[in-house]
Amino acid sequence: MTTPTEAPPGPTTVPAQQGSDFARLSRRITEAGLLARKPAYYTVRFTLVGLSLAATWTGFVLLGDSWWQLALAVAMGLVFGQCALVAHDLAHRQVFRKRRASEVGGRIVGNLGIGMSYGWWMNKHTRHHANPNHEELDPDVSPDILVWSQDQAREAKGLPRFMGRHQAGLFFPLLTLEGFNLHVASARALREPHMKRRWLEGVLLYGHFVGYLVALFLVLPVGMALAFLLVHQAVFGVYLGSVFAPNHKGMPMLNGDTKPDFLRKQVLTSRNVRGGWLINTVMGGLNFQIEHHLFPNMPSPHLARAQKIVREYCAELDIPYHETGLIESWREALSHLHEVGVPIRNAPAEG
Incomplete structure (x- = not known):
C-alpha cells in the first residue's frame, strides 16, 4: 500500500521544476548537524571490515587443500562487498574532509584490497550521481548489455538486442560475472587519458591481481583454485549487484528533454529500501538512496535521521x-x- 509520500515507479517522465527547494532542505539538514563527520563510527567499521578480510585470508591459508574452501570463498565474496562499500564512502568524502586522505584510503581499499580501480570507479560513479537514470548521461543505464528503456530497446542491436528479449530472467545470472567485469574494466581504464596517477593505480591494482592469484595457486590444487576463484567472484558480483541495483532500477528514466531541478531529479529517480539494522549493514547505508543522492558526503550513520x-x-x-x-x-x-x-x-524476426 502506498502512503502519501510514496509512489510506484511507473512514471517514465519527470516534470521540470525551478526554485530553491533544495537550498531550504539543505539548511534543515545542516542545522540538524547531519553533515558532521563520524570518526568513531568509521574507526569501528574499518576495523571490523579489515579484521574480516584478514580473517578470511588467514583461514584460507590455514585450511589449505580442502573443498571447505568453497564455503570460505562465499564468506570472502561478502567481505569483498563490504570493502567495496567502504571504498564507496571514502570516495564520497564521508570519512575524511580532505581529498588526499580519501584518495589514499580509496586506492588502498579498492585497488589493492579488492582489485577495483578507485579512479575508474570515481569517474563512473560521479557521472551517475550527476544524472541518475539519464539515458544519455548515466553510465549505469548505458545499453552495453541490457536495455533500460523501451527507447533503448527499439534502437538495440547485437548483444543488447539478443539479451533484451529475456533480460529479467538473465539479470541475476549476469550478476555472477560482475566481479570479473569490475576487474577487467579497472584494468582497461588504466589506458584512459582522464585517469589520474595511473602508475600508482596500476601498481596497486596489478599488485592485487598477482597476490590474489599467487595465493590461490600456491595454497590450492589447480582445479580447486579455479573453483574458489569462480565462487568467490560470483558471490562478490551478486552481492554488489544486490546492493546497488535496487536503488534506481525500475524508477523513472530521464532523457535530453527532461530537466527537473536537483531535488526532484535525485528523489524521483531513487528508491529507498526498508529493513532495519540488518539491511543497513548489508547495504552499507545505501538503502537510504534518496538521502545519499541528495547529500553524497553525508556519513552513513546519519542517513536514517536525514x-x-x-x-x-x-x-x-x-x-x-x-x-x-x-x-x-x-x-x-x-x-x-x-x-x-x-x-x-x-519485433518481427530478422532474416
Whole structure:
C-alpha cells in the first residue's frame, strides 16, 4: 500500500521544476548537524571490515587443500562487498574532509584490497550521481548489455538486442560475472587519458591481481583454485549487484528533454529500501538512496535521521517519495526490465 509520500515507479517522465527547494532542505539538514563527520563510527567499521578480510585470508591459508574452501570463498565474496562499500564512502568524502586522505584510503581499499580501480570507479560513479537514470548521461543505464528503456530497446542491436528479449530472467545470472567485469574494466581504464596517477593505480591494482592469484595457486590444487576463484567472484558480483541495483532500477528514466531541478531529479529517480539494522549493514547505508543522492558526503550513520527530514519535506512539496522492502524493490526492478524488452520481443524476426 502506498502512503502519501510514496509512489510506484511507473512514471517514465519527470516534470521540470525551478526554485530553491533544495537550498531550504539543505539548511534543515545542516542545522540538524547531519553533515558532521563520524570518526568513531568509521574507526569501528574499518576495523571490523579489515579484521574480516584478514580473517578470511588467514583461514584460507590455514585450511589449505580442502573443498571447505568453497564455503570460505562465499564468506570472502561478502567481505569483498563490504570493502567495496567502504571504498564507496571514502570516495564520497564521508570519512575524511580532505581529498588526499580519501584518495589514499580509496586506492588502498579498492585497488589493492579488492582489485577495483578507485579512479575508474570515481569517474563512473560521479557521472551517475550527476544524472541518475539519464539515458544519455548515466553510465549505469548505458545499453552495453541490457536495455533500460523501451527507447533503448527499439534502437538495440547485437548483444543488447539478443539479451533484451529475456533480460529479467538473465539479470541475476549476469550478476555472477560482475566481479570479473569490475576487474577487467579497472584494468582497461588504466589506458584512459582522464585517469589520474595511473602508475600508482596500476601498481596497486596489478599488485592485487598477482597476490590474489599467487595465493590461490600456491595454497590450492589447480582445479580447486579455479573453483574458489569462480565462487568467490560470483558471490562478490551478486552481492554488489544486490546492493546497488535496487536503488534506481525500475524508477523513472530521464532523457535530453527532461530537466527537473536537483531535488526532484535525485528523489524521483531513487528508491529507498526498508529493513532495519540488518539491511543497513548489508547495504552499507545505501538503502537510504534518496538521502545519499541528495547529500553524497553525508556519513552513513546519519542517513536514517536525514530520512525523516527529507520524507517530511517531500510531503510538504508533494514530491513522490518511494520506499519499499528489499524483495519488492527487486520485483519492481525485474518487472521494469521485462517491460522495457517488449519492443524487442514484439519485433518481427530478422532474416
